[in-house]
Amino acid sequence: MRTLLPLLALLATPALAKPDADTRAWLARTAELSSDAMEGRDAGSPGHARGIDLVETWFKAARLQPAGENGSFRQTVPLHEVRVTSADMRVVALDGSAASLKFLHDVTPRPATDLPATLSGAMRFAGYCSKAEAGPELSGKIAVCYGTRRSGRAAAAERLAAVTAAGAIALLTIDDGAFTIEPPRWPDAYARSVAHEGTALPTGLPQFRVNGAALSLLIAGSQRLAAAILTDAGLHRDLESFDIPGRFEARLTTAQRSFTSQQLIGLLPGTDPARASEFLLLGAHIDGYGFGEPVNGDGLYNGTLDDAGYVALLSQLATRRKGKGFARPLLFAAWTAEEKGLLGARWWLKQPTVPKAQIAGVINLDQLRPLFPLKALTLHGLGQNTLADTAKSVAEGLKIEIRPDREPERNLIRRVDSWPFMEAGIPAVNFIFAYNPRTEEERIYRDWYNRRYHRPQDDISTPMDLQAAQDFNLFYYTLVETAANAAARPVMKAGQ
Known part of the structure; x- marks a missing residue:
């Protein structure tokens, strides 16, 4: 009933008093795939396996043909994980008193295969930890750095390189709370790093993500005010370096463990023999976070809009077609391990189930939040390829404005499964519901991000x-019909 009652409430929402049958079917599939029974669909988990089983039944009922491995719908992705299972962290003052730092709430260690079992050291705050700030005073100490996400100061790679060269024994990075377009949120769901089996997991200098609210504990006894440091950093001011009394x-x-996770590839054959080797790939990721650190007493991260709703939309499109194809063949992909680093899509590119050169274009569904009226879409891929031009034309015909990414600092284009295909030179697109600054739509979006994104409340x-x-x-x-039937195959534009 935890799923059925909210679904009935949504169907009665004033936003659409009588949703059409297709939208009702989409919503029902979304609810089923993100129900508690699927346990958040963490890659390789029993709940993920149940989600794969469910979507495979949808693909079969829609008369798709298997396009995975060994004549099946499935492709197995071998993975390896390192996980921090527990962490006891504290700041010890000169008088021997200690203040505890809560794992996943105040500090999260970066999982690494060579993460030491114990770590102890004096600390030094080194501002933004640029090369100029990370001097020899850091040698043998733990560097504490403000991790700004804005241009003009040391970025993550520069910080790490600078403190490593200076001889620091670990790096504590304070979250950039002033990055208001995507503010840091706590707690972390868990501390895990996942890679393809046989691919190196993180190693190197021990690193820790630190909640800005815990800075006062770190610098206790230094005669500096944490609030003043955070304010100055938020205003992009220079920061003074200083030794911290505590350890x-x-x-x-x-x-560590090795495991596998499956993804699904289904085929809707095309009708034009001349375009039989020009596949249009439609993707969305089936995996979510699964069980994690509870938020407001709930530890199950259902992943309804990230991304169960859009795996449901893939299947809904296939169901509408009932085996009737377009000119070009369509591949329907429910990717796994997107949340662990786009690993399912990257694996398919390494082990494609159809020749990679035959992928004419990719339409990816992720980052979509139908929270307010659809007036505009941000289009990843705009200006890069002719598939984006097709998407723009279709949208404008439906009176939807198409925009470039107006928040490039968030790096959203690289955080979805279309990105590996873009890197490979394959035309690809992805969409985000757009909003204007200082509007009710922006307030709704920011609220969703702060309270629901990668949270049990999604x-x-x-x-x-x-x-x-x-x-x-x-x-x-x-868009799918237009791109699949278009006379010309999508291509990358010059210089892209």
Whole structure:
């Protein structure tokens, strides 16, 4: 009933009093795939396996043909994980008193295969930890750095290189709380790093992500005010470096395992023999976070809009077609391990189930939030390829404005499964519901990001604008049909 009641409430929402049958079917599939029974679909988990089983039944019922491995719908992705299973961390003052730092709430260690079981050292705050700030005073100490996400100061790679060269024994990076377009959120769900089996997992200097709210504990006794440091950093001012009286101590337990996770590839054959080797790949990721650190007492991260709703939309499109193809063949991909680093899509590119050169274009569905009326879409790929031009034309025909990414600092284009295909030179697109600054739409989006994104609260109780969902689904169906039937194959543009 935790799933059914919110679904009934959504169907009665004033945003769309009478959703059409297609939108009702999409919403029902979304609810089923993100129900508690699927346990958040963490890659390789029993709940993920149940999700794969469910979507495979949808693909089969829609008369798709298997396009995975060994004549099946499935492709197995071998993975390896290192996980911090426990962490006892504290700051020890000169008088021997200690203040505890809560794992996943105040500090999260970066999982690494060579993360030490114990760590202890004096600390030095070195501002933004640029090469100029990370001097010899850091040698043998733990560097504490403000991790700004804005241009003009040391970025993550520069910070790490600078403190490593200076001889620091570990790096504590304070979250950039002033990065308001995507503010840091706590707690972390867990501390895990996952890679393809046989690919190196993180190693090197021990690193820790630190909640800005815990800075006062770190610098206790220094006669500096944490609030003043955070304010100055938020205003991009220079920061003074100083030694911290206390010591940072940590006892860390890690575990490693090898496992596999499956993804699904289905085929809707094309009708034009001349274009039989020009596949249009439609993707969305089936995996989520699964179980993690509880937020407001809930530890199950259902992943309704990230991304169960858009695996549901893939299947809904296939169901609408009932085996009837377009000119070009369509591949339907429910990727795994997106949340662990786009690993399912990257694995398919390494082990393609159809020749990679035959992928004409990729339409990816992720980062979509039907929370307010659909007036505009941010289009990743705009200006890069002719598939994006097709998407722009289709959208404008439906009175939807297409925009470039107006928040490039968030690096959203590289955080979805279309990115590996873009890197490989394959035309690809992805979309985000757009909003204007200082509007109710922006407030709704920011609220969703702060309270639901990668949180247990991303579940079917999310207040959706079902008219916006219906409008996007129509745009998607029209784009797929237009691109699949277009005379010219999509191509990358010069210089891209």
